[in-house]
Amino acid sequence: MLRIDYRESDRRACLSWDADDERADWLDALRRLVFDRSEDASQEDAWRISLPWWGFAALRPHLFQIFGGYGLAPGRDIVVSDAASALLRQSRRAVDSHEAAKNALAVPEGDLRARLREIGFGRELSPEQARNVGRIAALPAAATFSVPGAGKTTEALACFFYRARPEEDLLVVAPKNAFAAWDEQIADCMPGVDDVFVRLRGGRDKIARALDDEPRFMLISYQQLARVPDLLAAHCARRRVHVFLDESHRIKSGSGKMTARAALNLSHLPVGKLIMSGTPMPQSTEDLVPQFQFLYPEIPATADNVVELIRPVYVRTNKAELGLPPVTRQMARLSMAPMQAELYKLMKFEVAREAATALSIPSRQAFRSLGRSVARLLQFVSNPSLLSSEIGFAHPDLLAAVLAEGDGPKLKYVLKRARALAREGRKVLVWSSFVRNVEYISARLSDLGAVFIHGGVDAGDEEDDETREGKIKLFHDDPNTRVMVANPAAAGEGVSLHRVCHHALYLDRTFNAAHYLQSEDRIHRFGLPPDQDTTIEIVECMDSVDETVRERLGYKIGQMAEALEDSSLKPDPIALDPTDIEDADEYSTGLAREDIDVLLRDFAGVRR
Structure with a gap:
């Protein structure tokens, strides 16, 4: 019998079986699938393997093929724990929401502007920003790929304040040099809000104490996130948190690198997600795959299909729309x-x-x-x-x-x-x-x-x-x-x-x-x-x-x-x-x- 469980302590899916199943054909197929498709899969003992939950969620269609092909039936041959069942239902909703995004109606501009005025949003959105926010605010997970200077930070904050309930928080993962811009923008966009961004830095103990205070707005660098992924995951699991990745191309390396893996391991926990980058694919279409996986880890993405998958859920203002001189x-x-x-x-x-x-x-x-x-x-x-x-x-x-x-x-x-x-x-x-x-x-x-x-x-x-x-x-x-x-x-x-x-x-x-x-x-x-x-x-x-x-x-x-x-x-x-x-120290050359x-x-x- 195959057992599927979710281990909250490290946010991994655990697949275990009985000793009698060792010679079963379906087990070989299961092992090949898990280890071929997940760089972070682990054989924990003779009868147990684990992998990050987001990676497991992405394998769902392939798992169903194995289950169907070998005649494995839920309840008889497969047991799913309550925790795993709840997350699988959440995954199903995410798949449905992505499918619905293709035909989703944007928030009408009049309704959007009226709501932002009502909550005290201090910035008047440009027509392009209003178009973009109306679109991403209608989705649980989305992307803004507008060019630098188009106001992605303003769009992100407008989206959060439009969607968020009073008890919901915002965690922004960003390069350190972008922290000041978030501080400035939240002061300009929401002058009536007393809360400021709490910077999560200074080591594990200091970050843990800061999270214990349950700040509403949090900023952390990609490097720091990679050092304390468990603290942030635990916080996102017990609170209702929106997670935004600023300069999201920073995770383009995928699960092979600590920084990207830390972000991806959060992907099934937020109540809302947004990725932001003016250059989302600096090398090739493969760069989009981890970014899309953060938004919709339940949907298998490859370099061949990721552009079509991300198209319904991203917005962009280009330089031509900004009226920039050439x-x-x-x-x-x-x-x-x-x-x-x-x-x-x-x-x-x-x-x-x-x-x-x-x-x-x-x-x-x-x-x-x-x-x-x-x-x-x-x-x-x-x-x-x-x-x-x-x-x-x-x-x-x-x-x-x-x-x-x-x-x-x-x-x-x-x-x-x-x-x-x-x-x-x-x-x-x-x-x-x-x-x-x-x-x-x-x-x-x-x-x-x-x-x-x-x-x-x-x-x-x-x-x-x-x-x-x-x-x-x-x-x-x-x-x-x-x-x-x-x-x-x-x-x-x-x-x-x-x-x-x-x-x-x-x-x-x-x-x-x-x-x-x-x-x-x-x-x-x-x-x-x-x-x-x-x-x-x-x-x-x-x-x-x-x-x-x-x-x-x-x-x-x-x-x-x-x-x-x-x-x-x-x-x-x-x-x-x-x-x-x-007369006319090494870093990545790309x-x-x-x-x-x-x-x-x-x-x-x-x-x-």
Whole structure:
């Protein structure tokens, strides 16, 4: 007999059977299904396996096929505990609600605005926001994929206050740099509410004490959630909580990573769910799968069907609807310095060998190692001196010759261009994906008051010039601070510079489309006057990995535009100037398997 139970202590489904069932054909089929489909399944003893409840819920259709195929009948061959039965009924309702979403009627705009006025909502929603909130407020689980600056936070709060009962709470999972925006928005949106967001941080004991006070509004970072998933799950189980994931593409890795697994393990507990991202699929449609699983864990989703599954439950305001003036993108294509080009050829062949190995013998370790090698190649093209600190570099004599050539051509161009723009009275934003580049450029442009932001810059008081907020304030308010240098991984979210800066220089880019799109949006977002020119200037070395990055970013952005039916996402063609311009700590490069295929093709000199 098969027994199905829900273990509340760790939110797992437990499947157990009798010793007499060991030779049953259905048991082999059950084991294969569970272990093939769940990365977090566990054989707990000889007659028991377990897996996260959300993962079990997603297997329901396949389990029913096994039960039917082998003639297993409830009550006779299968026993389901009361706790599991209640959750299975909840799962059935969720499946039905997703099906109903295809034809669900949005909350009428007049009713929505009247209700928000009645409860004291202080913001007047734009027509696009009212359309979006009316749609997501009609659903128990939904997504808003509006572009940065369109007011996703306002939409989320309007949805919560429209739907929530007085005894219901809100838990927001967000990057730390978005916390201030939630504080500001709730004060503006609900000025009559005395409660503020309680920040869940400071370690396990402090978070537990904060939850004991039963705050109505809670903020926690993705990193902190991964450390205390049991505390948050227990809280959501005993309280009525809405859970919103801000920048939800942070869970795109799925159950294989602690952060995503912690969020997914909450998925069957909230009374309402919302995911929020302007770049929900930075790599491919597979990025949408974990996000949809958070919303509807009961419905099996794959890269092949997730776009159709999520379409009925998401809303989006695009840049065209915001009336933003178009962005101008320019390309500066440079030749590598002679010795730099020679060393690049050797490094390229070494990376190609490593890439071929990673594809033929795939493993997580091989992929990570390749990611580091590709990052090093990107670093070398942007600034050869970044390799000078490497111990045991394979070609020390050639590297010495490269360093004797001085700053690489891209770095020379960016420094010269930033100075020229500053002389014209403009403020300039310089992007590099590498921390040492960020600090080096800032130091070289210190006479222009340059400030920098990367992951090592702490958040804090804006009156402190050494904090993230302090540096942003200097760039906004101090006329002598002409340049900001930033890392897209650290400053691609939660930073608005569009009121003072209209020209960005990219020393380098990676394969991470989310980082690139979000970094662009720092200076090209809602609030720009219709006649404002915004210029994005991208610096590349010809015949280098830079060209592969450009191709792959274009492909990924195009895929997202197609999935979201948003033509405003498609990158504008960049006119390439064939004229050579002579004086012109590792993090994720966003590398995917398809990127490796194209990289190998380009290294072999075969371009489409």
